[in-house]
Amino acid sequence: MTEDLKNKFGDEPEISSFEDKLRNFLYDAIIFFFNIVINIFFRDVQTRGQHYVPKTGPVIFVAAPHANQFVDPILLITKTSRRVGFLIAQSSMERKWIGRFARALRTIPVIRAQDLAKNGEGTIYLPSPLTDPLLVRGYNTKFLSTLKPRYRLSLPNKCMAEVETIVSDTELILKYPFENGVELLTQEEGSKYRFAPFVDQHVVYSKVFNRLNNNRCIGIFPEGGSHDRSTFLPLKAGVTIMALGAMCEYPGLKVTVIPVGLNYFHPNKFRSRAVVEFGKPIDIPQELIEQYKLGGTNKREACSTLLESIYNSLLTVTVTAPDYETLMVIQAARRLYNPLHKKLNYNNTLELTRRLTAGYIAFKDVDEVKALTSKVIAYNEKLNYYGLRDHQVHTTSLGRYDAFLILCIRFFYFLLMFIISFPGFILNLPILVITSVYSKKKAKEAKAKSTVKINAIDVIATWKILVTLGICPLFYIIYSLIAVYIYIKSTPNSTSLLQDINVFFKAITFIPFISYLSIRFGETGIDLYKSLQPLFLACLPNGRRETEKLRNERLSLQREINALIDEYGPKLIENFDSIRLVSKDEAKESAEFGEKLDLGEVSLSTRKRIFDNINHRIWYRGGNVSATEAEEDLGEEEEEEVGGSSVSSGEEDDEATQHDGLLKSYRKKLRRRIRDTKYNRLDTNNTDVEEYTTRFSKSKRENILQKIKNEENYNDSDGGLSSYVTSFRTKKYN
Incomplete structure (x- = not known):
């Protein structure tokens, strides 16, 4: 069996330079296509740490968690500039369309023993489970003709063992006993079993070694x-x-x-969000290589040491928790801890969740943490009862008139979004129903076959995309033919074939555009619909009394979380205060601000700026910016107009005024450039700053550097901007 597999899946054949370029072109074309698919399926995908990926040389991308089946490798390869060949199960390669795409993406097939497993004849049992658990006998079995040494046997409860010696058709010796299989193997009639051949993975390793030696990238x-x-x-x-x-x-x-790290916000849902985070490269010391060469126990110890390093590195780029309930509690605590007046981006949100997870695991047995956990769970249950989200709780503090006014405005916007997206929704409704039903069916099948899946939601997104790619063009062609039919019937005179073809191509071009518009306007309408519930409660007398209790409970939880973090944070992390994502003053200010907001001590204009977030999302930058950011940008535009006039008038004034206006205008450009490139001003990591500065051309850097040198007393309250400018002062460019 092993020799047959080697002959079938041996070393990769040598290819010519032209064929290699052709494969690269095909790879890039497919990645371009899947990039469009990813941008449609996900509402937002952010990347972090791309500067850690070397431009050249052999690279192994180790990705985890594997929470989205075929979507995971597609997401990774679309977010890196290197061409990556993933290892994929041979059973997946044998699927028609998946196999074609996989071969075009230069994947390496891996033959898994479980994919070659077959049902064994007869049943097996343990004649002496206590004295000799390695001895296995069978009823009506044919061990000599079906099994060989190193074959693996598996029982219905998924426990496995390896064959060492075959004595006869009804007797064999195991290399190690079945774990948790005694109950099945001591039944009177024995137990059914499956057997799988031994697969020599040296064939796969040989392909991997060859690709790495050719300075290519492998994903696993x-x-x-x-x-x-x-x-x-x-x-x-x-x-x-x-x-x-x-x-x-x-x-x-x-x-x-x-x-x-592949971090998803609801991985199985359409138009969800994801963050792809590349971690620091793992250094492989020469000592491990020498230890690996010795073989035997030394080889296993070297592999174990490197595997532990990989595991620890993956923990730094992912968010994991002991169980789902713990993860929900941590996410709720993160939302309570995040200040009302400060919006964290997805990268910092993940980092904050990661730190809270580490703190919870370290101090979960402390009585204060246990009590707070119970309170957070109860708070979440109340939110579910009222149909609210945590960020909507303070919305209920609005006065009835204010709440009713905003409710009417947002309901009007919701109706507008609904009307605009309704035609596309009707066109795509059959596709949505088919993909939903089929993906749930596949999830049930995957759960039945697996011993590690909980609800098998990891396969839902994959099948939604695959089914949509299959039936969406078919439905659009049908819709286009219907449009041609309507055109022919509505035209008094007979139409020519050329006119019919023209109408068909116009329809098949226009329908996808309508579908995409319906997605964009529809998701904004859903956001508006979700924001109506707290406003409606704020208009009701009974609702106001109940939500007031909820707001007070939230403020109490926020203060308790702040106190626990201030107490236990320094015990967990060195230099805790210097690397805080939310400073102690900001957390305290947020609690005081929330209390004033609930008591109505904040002016109406301030409250409306907070609660008009969705209105800004609709009309400003296509829905990809918060209200606070929109107001900052609008304010900067006004300042630029003032600054521009001061510069022009400064030509007639003294030289100091002119220089001050020039520097002020330059600062505005810096802020805008940082925001346009989505540079995180909260993250002052020197590596990130230096990587960002390399995006400027040499002449631009020299020009900026000269302007900074002219201002010796340059200072800016923005910490990220100051670090950014400091990097220009200290870094030398060739």
């Missing part, structure tokens, strides 16, 4: 199969063999291992 999910758990599955050692084995096979080869 060390957990193996996809899952929907809140923690990692046990990592497999194959990735360590690939890295260490390649460096042993080709002395002098330097393989870079990059951990990649």
